[in-house]
Amino acid sequence: MRIGITGATGFIGKHLMASAMGRGHEVVAYSRRPGSGLLQPKQAPHALPETPLDVLVHLSGESLMGLWTPEKRDRIWKSRVDFTEAMVAHLGTWKAENRPKVLVCASGAGFYGNSGDHAVDESSLHGEGFLADVCAGWEQAAHRAEALGIRVITLRSGMVLGRDGGAFPLLRRVFACGLGGRLGSGQQWMPWIHIDDAVQLILTAITTETVRGPVNLCAPQAVTNAEFTQKLATALHRPAFFHAPAFALKLLLRGMADEMLLSGQRAFPHVATELGYRFAHPELSSAFKALV
Numbered sequence: 001m002r003i004g005i006t007g008a009t010g011f012i013g014k015h016l017m018a019s020a021m022g023r024g025h026e027v028v029a030y031s032r033r034p035g036s037g038l039l040q041p042k043q044a045p046h047a048l049p050e051t052p053l054d055v056l057v058h059l060s061g062e063s064l065m066g067l068w069t070p071e072k073r074d075r076i077w078k079s080r081v082d083f084t085e086a087m088v089a090h091l092g093t094w095k096a097e098n099r100p101k102v103l104v105c106a107s108g109a110g111f112y113g114n115s116g117d118h119a120v121d122e123s124s125l126h127g128e129g130f131l132a133d134v135c136a137g138w139e140q141a142a143h144r145a146e147a148l149g150i151r152v153i154t155l156r157s158g159m160v161l162g163r164d165g166g167a168f169p170l171l172r173r174v175f176a177c178g179l180g181g182r183l184g185s186g187q188q189w190m191p192w193i194h195i196d197d198a199v200q201l202i203l204t205a206i207t208t209e210t211v212r213g214p215v216n217l218c219a220p221q222a223v224t225n226a227e228f229t230q231k232l233a234t235a236l237h238r239p240a241f242f243h244a245p246a247f248a249l250k251l252l253l254r255g256m257a258d259e260m261l262l263s264g265q266r267a268f269p270h271v272a273t274e275l276g277y278r279f280a281h282p283e284l285s286s287a288f289k290a291l292v
Contacts, residue, residue, distance in 0.1 A: 001026070001054040001206075002026045002028065002052060003025050003026070003027050003028070003053070003054065003056075003206075004027075004029075004030065004048075004055065004056045004057065004100065005020075005028070005029055005056075005059065006048075006058045007030075007060035008029035008030055008031050008059075010031075010059060011162060011166050011195070012106075012165075012195070012198060012199070013029075013031075013059050013060075014165075015195050015199050016057065016059075016199050016203075017029060019200070020203065030060075048090065050093075050094045050098055054102070055100050055104065056091075056100040056103050056104070057104040058084060058087065058103065058105045058106060059106045060079070060083075061080045062075045062078075064076065064131070064256070064260065068130070073130060076134060077134055080134055080137070080138045081138050081140075084138055085141040085144065088103075088141060088142065088144045088145045091103075091148060091150070092148055099148060099150065100150060101150065102150065102152075103145045103150050103152050103153070104152075104153045104154075104202060105138065105139065105154050105155070106157065107156045107214070108158075109158045109216065110129075110132055110135050110260070110265070111126050111135035111156050112124055112126065112156075112265045113128045113129050113131075113263070113265075114128075114129070114264065115189070115265045115266055115267075117189070117266060119266045119268050120265055120267050120268070121267070121268045122213065122270055129258075129259050129263075130259060135156070138154075139154045142154055151209070153205050153212060153213065154214045154215070155217045156214050156215065156216050156217060156218075156267070157193065158190065158191025158193055158216075158219075158265070159191065160192075160194075160198050161192055161193065161288075161291060162195035162291070166195070171232060172232075172236065172291075172292070175236050175238050177238075178238050179242050180229060180232065180239075180240040181229060181240050181241060181242030182225050182243055182244070183246075184244070184245070184246035185226075186224060186229065187224050188225050188263055188264035189222050189223070189224055189264035189267075190225055190228050191216070191219075191222055191264070192218060192219055192222075192284065193219050194219070194280065194287045196280050196281070198217055201269075201272055204272075204275060205271075205275075208275060214271070215269075215271045215272070216267050216269045216270065216271065217269070218268075218269050219269070219279055219282055219283075219284070220268065220272075220279065220282050221282055221283050221284060222266050222267060224264075225264070231284050231288055232288055234285075234288075235288035235291075235292050246262055
């Protein structure tokens, strides 16, 4: 297959590109990073040159990390919802024979809002909050490609764990210094997945014609923040005595703390289990062991 990937130099994108090429697929890489040496659509969807593609995987977007000021929220929304909407409209201008047969679009487990102890899967409704609205708008924009005869898959990902990207390298440094600890009550659920499983599950969804719509990109064993903290500390043989109070996180990080750190989703990968996908790292302890 010929697979186009936006955000190809990002954490997930570079692993997906390597794995796809390892399977014998041809990859067309798009990146906004200057000097990457790859095709650079920058901020304009119409800058993606028309070229025959079997699959387009859309992973790019403004980072969620940082203070959620009005300007930051605007950039998050525009880079995800508005960009994807314009990109799909641009695909409509391509010759039918050049359009991808499959569009895979990133989303997030934040789609479900704060689910508390209630388990959610791909059939669950979207929750409340800015991040839930962004994910819902993002997916809706991607699904407009169905009118072009394109099969659409949206990836509701949890925390993706890898040595070379995402949150894990920072967490490892913090915990290695003995400064790790739970956030708030620690009872909020944290969907997670090892980068190897994330990439293989994406490729499995692409090559399985019956898969369309949302796919929870998370391991079958969800954990609370307190469990995550304890297992990481154990893997690193370090204590985790520190505790970040909820009020301090809210004061320092504003809305980001409420929606990304102090709330969570007890997400279950129903689509993956129905496909019979066998996780290489179904349990967090084995994932941490592989990473450290």
